[in-house]
Amino acid sequence: MPIQPPPTDHGTTMNVMTPTAATVTLSETGLTVPMPSGESAYFNYYWLRDNCPTSFSSVTRERSFDIFHLESAPKAASAEVAGDTLTITWADEEHTSKFPLTLLESYASGNRRADPADLPRKAWFSDHYPDVHRVSFADLQSDNAAKKAWIESMIVEGVSIITDMPDTDEALTDAANVMGKVRPTFFGDYFDVYTHINPTNTAYTASALELHTDTPAEEHAPGIQFLHMRANSVKGGLNLFGDGVAAANDFREIDPEGFKLLSEIDIPFYCEHDDYDMRSYQRVIELDQHGEVSGLTISQHMLDLIDLPQDVLDAYYPAFCRFGKLLQDDKYIMKFTLQATECIVFDNHRIVHGREGYTADSGSRYLRGTYTDRAEMRSNYRALVSEGRFKE
Numbered sequence: 001m002p003i004q005p006p007p008t009d010h011g012t013t014m015n016v017m018t019p020t021a022a023t024v025t026l027s028e029t030g031l032t033v034p035m036p037s038g039e040s041a042y043f044n045y046y047w048l049r050d051n052c053p054t055s056f057s058s059v060t061r062e063r064s065f066d067i068f069h070l071e072s073a074p075k076a077a078s079a080e081v082a083g084d085t086l087t088i089t090w091a092d093e094e095h096t097s098k099f100p101l102t103l104l105e106s107y108a109s110g111n112r113r114a115d116p117a118d119l120p121r122k123a124w125f126s127d128h129y130p131d132v133h134r135v136s137f138a139d140l141q142s143d144n145a146a147k148k149a150w151i152e153s154m155i156v157e158g159v160s161i162i163t164d165m166p167d168t169d170e171a172l173t174d175a176a177n178v179m180g181k182v183r184p185t186f187f188g189d190y191f192d193v194y195t196h197i198n199p200t201n202t203a204y205t206a207s208a209l210e211l212h213t214d215t216p217a218e219e220h221a222p223g224i225q226f227l228h229m230r231a232n233s234v235k236g237g238l239n240l241f242g243d244g245v246a247a248a249n250d251f252r253e254i255d256p257e258g259f260k261l262l263s264e265i266d267i268p269f270y271c272e273h274d275d276y277d278m279r280s281y282q283r284v285i286e287l288d289q290h291g292e293v294s295g296l297t298i299s300q301h302m303l304d305l306i307d308l309p310q311d312v313l314d315a316y317y318p319a320f321c322r323f324g325k326l327l328q329d330d331k332y333i334m335k336f337t338l339q340a341t342e343c344i345v346f347d348n349h350r351i352v353h354g355r356e357g358y359t360a361d362s363g364s365r366y367l368r369g370t371y372t373d374r375a376e377m378r379s380n381y382r383a384l385v386s387e388g389r390f391k392e
C-alpha cells in the first residue's frame with residue numbers, strides 16, 4: 001500500500017502505524033485509511049465509534065450503542081489495517097472496533113446508501129394498456145416471485161391490475177396487505193364509489209371526473225391507491241389513467257421555466273364540508289433525490305384559491321394551465337373499462353386518474369377503494385430482494 005500524505009484539513013497528524021500494515025493516518029477529528037480501490041478516505045471518529053459493528057444488536061437489528069453516553073469525544077489511540085480489516089483502539093475507552101474495508105468504502109464518498117428499491121422509472125403513454133402488469137389475486141397470496149414482480153412494476157411504472165378478485169370486501173384488504181397496511185384517510189379505511197343521492201364529492205356523481213390525484217388536501221396524501229371494480233354494467237364511464245412522469249418529463253423539455261415554477265412553488269389544496277376542513281400546500285410536480293420527476297399532485301376539484309402574490313400568478317397560472325392542458329393530451333391517457341373482478345393499483349402521487357361521465361340508470365357501477373403507502377411498498381420490495389445488513 002502506498003504511504004498516504006498527512007491530511008491537511010482535519011488537524012495535526014499524530015502517528016503513523018507499523019510498517020507491516022497499510023498506513024493509517026490519525027488526526028484530531030478522524031483518520032485517513034487506504035481503501036481497497038487504492039484511494040485513501042477520511043472517516044470521522046464519531047461516525048466510526050457510533051457505527052462500530054458491535055453497536056448493533058443481531059437480535060433486534062437496531063443500534064444498541066448510545067453515543068450520547070460517551071464521556072468524551074471519541075478519538076483513536078491507534079489504528080491499523082491488516083488484510084481487509086481496519087482495527088481501531090479507542091482512547092479513553094476500553095474498546096476496539098474492527099471494520100471490513102468494503103463497508104467503509106461504501107460510505108467513503110458521502111453518497112446515499114445503495115437502495116434496491118431506487119429503480120429508474122419507466123414513463124408510459126396512452127398505448128400502455130395491453131402492457132400493464134397483471135397478476136392474479138391468487139398468485140399474489142401465494143407466490144413471492146409474483147409479489148416481487150408486482151411491486152417492481154409499481155415502482156417502475158406506477159400502475160398494475162390485479163385480476164380474478166373475489167367479489168368480497170375482504171379481497172381488497174387482502175390485496176392491499178400484500179403490499180403494506182391499509183392507510184386510512186379522513187374518509188376512513190375504505191371508500192365506496194357509486195352514485196349518491198347527496199354527494200359530497202364529484203366521484204359520487206355520474207358526471208365526468210377530471211384527471212387528478214387523490215386527497216391532495218392531506219399533508220401526506222396516501223401513496224398507493226387500490227380500486228376494486230365490484231360491478232360495472234353502465235353505459236359510458238370509461239376509466240382514464242395517465243402517467244404524470246411522462247407528461248412532466250415532456251413539460252420539462254417544452255417549457256423549462258414553467259416546469260421550474262410547478263416544481264418549486266407550493267399551492268393550496270382543500271377539502272371541506274360540514275364537519276371537516278382539510279388544507280395543505282403541495283407542489284404540482286414532485287422531484288426525487290436525483291432531481292427526476294417522481295410524481296404529481298393535481299386536482300382541479302380540490303384546488304383552493306391560490307394565495308400566492310398576484311404578480312407571481314402572472315407567470316404561475318399560465319404555466320399551470322399549459323401543464324394541465326398537456327396532461328389531458330390523448331398522447332398520455334389510457335382509456336379502458338375496468339371490468340368487475342379487476343382491481344387497478346396505482347401510485348397516487350404519480351398516476352393521474354379520472355372517469356368519463358356515465359348514464360346512472362343504465363346499469364350498476366360500484367367501486368371499492370383503499371390506500372397503502374409508497375414507503376411501505378418499497379420496504380416490502382427491499383425485504384424481498386435483498387439480504388439486509390444484519391441478516392446472518
Ligand SMILES: [Fe+2]
Pocket residue numbers: 203212213214353
Ligand atoms: Fe380519485
